[in-house]
Amino acid sequence: MHELLLFASVPAHQHHELLQQLAGLTAMQPRHRLERRLIFKAYRKPGLINTRVGASQDLQGNEMQRLNKMLNGGMFYTQVVGPLDESDFGLNRSSAGDPDAAMSGTEELPTNGPTYSYENQPWKLEFRDIPEAGTRSAVTARLMASSSLPKGDISTPMTAWGYSFVSEYVVEGDIFVLDDIVIFLHRVLNYPTEPQSHEPRRELPPLSDMVLLERSGSYVLQASITVQDGGNQEMMKTASQHLFGLREQLKSAVRLEQADRLSLDTRAK
Amino acid sequence: MSDSFSLPLRPRLDRPDPPDPLPLEIAQINAQWGSFRHVSEDFLRHRIADQSDDASEDHDESPTEVDTTERLDQLYRKRAEITQFAHQAHMEALFALDFVSLLISHHAPRQAETSMSAYLKQVAPMGSLTPEVVDPPPKPDAVRRDTAAVARGWRLQNFHSAANKLLTAATRLESEVAAETRYWNEVLSIQHQGWKVCRLPRDRQALGVQYGFLEATPIFRDRGLASLRRADDGSLLLDQGLVPQKARRVRVRVKTAGRWTGASRTPPPSTSDPDAIEARIRQARDTVYEEELFHEMMREARILAPHGVTTRQNLVRVPVSDEQEIWLDLVDTDGEAPPPPADDGPPAPADDDRLADALAHALRILLTHAHRQNRHRREQPPPPLTPRRRHTPEYHLLRPLLAGLQHRAHVRALEAVLRDLHRVRRAAGLAGDGTVTPFASVRPPAPHPGLPTVESLVRSLLRPLESTLGGPLAAPQASVHVTVRTAITGPPGGTVFDLAVHLPAFPDVQPPARIALRSEVEAVLSHVLLLDVVAAVAAAPATAPGRRWEPAAPHHGELVTAGGSSAAQNRKLTIHLSRDGLRVEAVAVGGLDPFGRPMPDPTATPSSRTWTAESTGPGLLEFVGEVSRE
Numbered sequence: 001m002h003e004l005l006l007f008a009s010v011p012a013h014q015h016h017e018l019l020q021q022l023a024g025l026t027a028m029q030p031r032h033r034l035e036r037r038l039i040f041k042a043y044r045k046p047g048l049i050n051t052r053v054g055a056s057q058d059l060q061g062n063e064m065q066r067l068n069k070m071l072n073g074g075m076f077y078t079q080v081v082g083p084l085d086e087s088d089f090g091l092n093r094s095s096a097g098d099p100d101a102a103m104s105g106t107e108e109l110p111t112n113g114p115t116y117s118y119e120n121q122p123w124k125l126e127f128r129d130i131p132e133a134g135t136r137s138a139v140t141a142r143l144m145a146s147s148s149l150p151k152g153d154i155s156t157p158m159t160a161w162g163y164s165f166v167s168e169y170v171v172e173g174d175i176f177v178l179d180d181i182v183i184f185l186h187r188v189l190n191y192p193t194e195p196q197s198h199e200p201r202r203e204l205p206p207l208s209d210m211v212l213l214e215r216s217g218s219y220v221l222q223a224s225i226t227v228q229d230g231g232n233q234e235m236m237k238t239a240s241q242h243l244f245g246l247r248e249q250l251k252s253a254v255r256l257e258q259a260d261r262l263s264l265d266t267r268a269k
Numbered sequence: 270m271s272d273s274f275s276l277p278l279r280p281r282l283d284r285p286d287p288p289d290p291l292p293l294e295i296a297q298i299n300a301q302w303g304s305f306r307h308v309s310e311d312f313l314r315h316r317i318a319d320q321s322d323d324a325s326e327d328h329d330e331s332p333t334e335v336d337t338t339e340r341l342d343q344l345y346r347k348r349a350e351i352t353q354f355a356h357q358a359h360m361e362a363l364f365a366l367d368f369v370s371l372l373i374s375h376h377a378p379r380q381a382e383t384s385m386s387a388y389l390k391q392v393a394p395m396g397s398l399t400p401e402v403v404d405p406p407p408k409p410d411a412v413r414r415d416t417a418a419v420a421r422g423w424r425l426q427n428f429h430s431a432a433n434k435l436l437t438a439a440t441r442l443e444s445e446v447a448a449e450t451r452y453w454n455e456v457l458s459i460q461h462q463g464w465k466v467c468r469l470p471r472d473r474q475a476l477g478v479q480y481g482f483l484e485a486t487p488i489f490r491d492r493g494l495a496s497l498r499r500a501d502d503g504s505l506l507l508d509q510g511l512v513p514q515k516a517r518r519v520r521v522r523v524k525t526a527g528r529w530t531g532a533s534r535t536p537p538p539s540t541s542d543p544d545a546i547e548a549r550i551r552q553a554r555d556t557v558y559e560e561e562l563f564h565e566m567m568r569e570a571r572i573l574a575p576h577g578v579t580t581r582q583n584l585v586r587v588p589v590s591d592e593q594e595i596w597l598d599l600v601d602t603d604g605e606a607p608p609p610p611a612d613d614g615p616p617a618p619a620d621d622d623r624l625a626d627a628l629a630h631a632l633r634i635l636l637t638h639a640h641r642q643n644r645h646r647r648e649q650p651p652p653p654l655t656p657r658r659r660h661t662p663e664y665h666l667l668r669p670l671l672a673g674l675q676h677r678a679h680v681r682a683l684e685a686v687l688r689d690l691h692r693v694r695r696a697a698g699l700a701g702d703g704t705v706t707p708f709a710s711v712r713p714p715a716p717h718p719g720l721p722t723v724e725s726l727v728r729s730l731l732r733p734l735e736s737t738l739g740g741p742l743a744a745p746q747a748s749v750h751v752t753v754r755t756a757i758t759g760p761p762g763g764t765v766f767d768l769a770v771h772l773p774a775f776p777d778v779q780p781p782a783r784i785a786l787r788s789e790v791e792a793v794l795s796h797v798l799l800l801d802v803v804a805a806v807a808a809a810p811a812t813a814p815g816r817r818w819e820p821a822a823p824h825h826g827e828l829v830t831a832g833g834s835s836a837a838q839n840r841k842l843t844i845h846l847s848r849d850g851l852r853v854e855a856v857a858v859g860g861l862d863p864f865g866r867p868m869p870d871p872t873a874t875p876s877s878r879t880w881t882a883e884s885t886g887p888g889l890l891e892f893v894g895e896v897s898r899e
Contacts, residue, residue, distance in 0.1 A: 180651045226653040
């Protein structure tokens, strides 16, 4: 599958207005989305022998060639995405009441502990290639693939598949759908503290404690459209024309443009 | 602010000209008409006749018929005249230009040269003409006074015409402002009533009102927008383009055995004034909804063709049962067809009217539900783009109705069978009862988070329908239950019957699972009830000592008394059970056939008894008691 993208930066003060405009344009209410994203890096397992026998006496079969290519090809960072709910985050300490009030009250106050259950967290693996180079069209196009993963602790299977955990962050935003285009207006939140161990967190801090990656609170508007067969030039052209149509419609509000290719580089060096 | 400010536009006449003195006027009349002495009655009559002749001639001239060639000729002549005038004007302008060029060629030769004609350049040398200011000779006073008076007259006249123009412009603006105000007030009132007013996407200058349904099929969605035009007097006009403005609606009619027995009613108009813009918008909305409904029904009816649904250009015919049909068509609301012609039969039952109404409402509810489903689908992340076009599935409009009607027909028929059988049995003094729970599967939905009540309500109607009927039987602990299930989404016509039979006397008797034909179920039901009668007779306490009835061939309803000292003393009982009655035959057993089965004694006279639903008197068990005592 291929993905075609356009991006725009939205300052914080314009966010509310843009939400309204998008809601009008797409004739739907925004769907709020909170996602936790874990970054994994693929690594070559030691002990893998790279047998490269030269000369022509060892003609490799087609299958073998493909396997070798897969084993020795480039390494990529991948993301593991898990949807969250606002109730998954820890409660804010100030709003949970002080311990005196809890003692004097007769009724049972909800426990302060977060309701987040790491064991039941569903996951999805999202692979994104580096955007295609040298395309003359003014959209970012890249190869993509997604697949579902088992629930719960994800680092063990990922380690087994040859990925090591790098870091994680949270994405907060709203989704709109306009025909084939998915519009995602989001921003990135970082965790307030460094994790103790080098693996995904099992508990989440209060949402209000999360730190904005971009201090000004600005958002990123991402318009994407997926195409089943990236080799079909006709479809790719139709898809980019749809995106250009959206760009024209939103011209007075935001400027949608292509992203810098190298800033979306997912290759692991 | 402009209220208090008024500007006098007409020039003020300070000193109106004094009327001419009488001697002057008399002199004028003398000059014009001659002396008063010549004025006589004849003379005046003559004058009047002359004048009226002139007038009539003028009058006659205008409407003279001109035939086409003459008219064409006239047209050409006029055109030539116009061209000639234009040429002349052009020539004069060129002459003037040449003249001025020559005049200034003395002072600005270069500039003058550009505008000079070639001919002039040849003929007249540059700078050969020069102006000079001369003092005109002083004009006599009389001439000057005349000129001043004429100039004053011209000025006054011009002022007058300017004032007139300004005043008409002001009146026009005023009426325009009033019209605009009225227009905008009406637009505002429409918006206050909750209609969506927006700019038209194509014609950015015009306003439109959206009354259509966003989730409808694109052709109907795009029709849900009409522009709000302004009439000359400022009232609002709803311009729907080329779409006919007639109000239409889907009519549901029920035809039973070739006669119209029911039709859905037209809802009364919601407002009293049909010409109000609000009512017009509402009517446009209703019409677009009804047309979409019919369009979707047509689409669905085509895939239902294998199930007997037929379509015509403007009609969908849905067969419900052998003699009942539902007709759906799109009719004009105002040109309402006359009520179905009164046949000479009995008046149509109001039941069918209600049925038609209910069907009409159900269709509309289902279309709205389909719209909601569309919205849900639209808000989901779309699948990747592929060259193949996505097919829009047909809405579930007719299928649920078809399933519901079919289910109802099946349950009613089974209920009738069960009721008849039980009535016959009760007349014969046998216990047992049959209860019916129609549409047991339809119950108020449990509140579901994230799903509006309306949707869960409709969704519960779209689930497979299920009804149960049955109850306890006469034999102890015996019972029969039938579950009728009709799937809506699956293949229509898919009604499945499940029977649960509990007969302690015949534990091996079990009906086949999932019977698909109603006639088979009816046969099984009456067979089970027959077995129950046999079991009840066998289980009845023996009236005569040692005489107990034992089922010999229970599936044929045959019982014999066992325990007699010889075969000849035994009796044989044959029971026939049908919807019409219960018949029992008792005969003395003559012997055994080669298979060891009791054979009726040909010499003995059989005694028999029949119970129908209306029978009274002694029951079956009393009769059996009598027989066994013989």
